[in-house]
Amino acid sequence: MIERLSIFAVASLVMVVSACSPRPGAVAGDPFERANRDNHAFNKDLDRKILSPLSKTYADVVPDPVEDSVSNFASNLSLPGKVVNNVLQLDLPSAARNTTRFVLNSTVGVAGLFDPSQKIGFTEKDTDFGETLQGWGVAEGAYLELPVFGPSNLRDGFARFVDMLLLDPAGQILKPPVSKYRTVSNIGAILQKRQIYGAQIDEVLYGSADSYAQARLVYLQSRRFELKDIANDAYIDPYAEFE
Known part of the structure; x- marks a missing residue:
C-alpha cells in the first residue's frame, strides 16, 4: 500500500508539473492554476462524498479512546522517518527527543497504542x-494541489514522495500483518483529523465563495508559519483565532 501511494504521489507531481503551462494572467506563484483547480474540484468531491461522511461514521462507531490509540499507533510508526529528517537538518536535540518518544511509546506504550512520553514532557517534533x-x-516554488494529497507546492510535493518512498524506515522494515495494521491506522488517523478540524475544513471548502483560492491561502499561510518562512509575505498563523 505504501509503495502504491508513493508511486501515486510521484505520478501526481509529474503530471501537474509536466502537463501544465503557465496560464496568462495567472496568480503570482500559481502558474498551474488551471490544473490545480481541476484537482481541487476532484479533492472537494472526494471529501464531500467519501472522506467527510466516512469520518462522521468512524466517530459514531469507534469509541474516542480507540480512535486515539489508532492515531497514536500511526503517529508512533512515523517517528523514525522524522528522526531521519531531524538528523538531515542537524537538529540533534529533536532527533533525540523523537527517538526517545519512539522507544518509550513502543515499549511502555504497548507498540505505540498509548503515548506515555507525552505525559512526561517528550512532545513530538513534527518535521518532514x-x-x-x-x-x-x-x-x-509554485503552488500545487495534488489529487488525493491536496494542497502543496513544488518543493513539498517532491518532498512528500521522498518521505514516503525513501525516508520511511518503518515502511521499509515492517512486514504483513503489521504493515497492514499500519495502513489501517493511517486511514484512522486521517479520519480522526478530519473530525478534529471539521469546522475549519468545512468553512474553507463549503463556506467560501472560492474554495480553491481560500484553500490555497490557508495552506500557504499555515505552511510558512510552520516553517517560520519569513521570506514570504504571508507569514501568519491562520488558526490562531481557533486556539
Whole structure:
C-alpha cells in the first residue's frame, strides 16, 4: 500500500508539473492554476462524498479512546522517518527527543497504542523532508494541489514522495500483518483529523465563495508559519483565532 501511494504521489507531481503551462494572467506563484483547480474540484468531491461522511461514521462507531490509540499507533510508526529528517537538518536535540518518544511509546506504550512520553514532557517534533529542503535553501516554488494529497507546492510535493518512498524506515522494515495494521491506522488517523478540524475544513471548502483560492491561502499561510518562512509575505498563523 505504501509503495502504491508513493508511486501515486510521484505520478501526481509529474503530471501537474509536466502537463501544465503557465496560464496568462495567472496568480503570482500559481502558474498551474488551471490544473490545480481541476484537482481541487476532484479533492472537494472526494471529501464531500467519501472522506467527510466516512469520518462522521468512524466517530459514531469507534469509541474516542480507540480512535486515539489508532492515531497514536500511526503517529508512533512515523517517528523514525522524522528522526531521519531531524538528523538531515542537524537538529540533534529533536532527533533525540523523537527517538526517545519512539522507544518509550513502543515499549511502555504497548507498540505505540498509548503515548506515555507525552505525559512526561517528550512532545513530538513534527518535521518532514520539505522542512529539510527548506533548511538547505530550497524555495517553496509554485503552488500545487495534488489529487488525493491536496494542497502543496513544488518543493513539498517532491518532498512528500521522498518521505514516503525513501525516508520511511518503518515502511521499509515492517512486514504483513503489521504493515497492514499500519495502513489501517493511517486511514484512522486521517479520519480522526478530519473530525478534529471539521469546522475549519468545512468553512474553507463549503463556506467560501472560492474554495480553491481560500484553500490555497490557508495552506500557504499555515505552511510558512510552520516553517517560520519569513521570506514570504504571508507569514501568519491562520488558526490562531481557533486556539
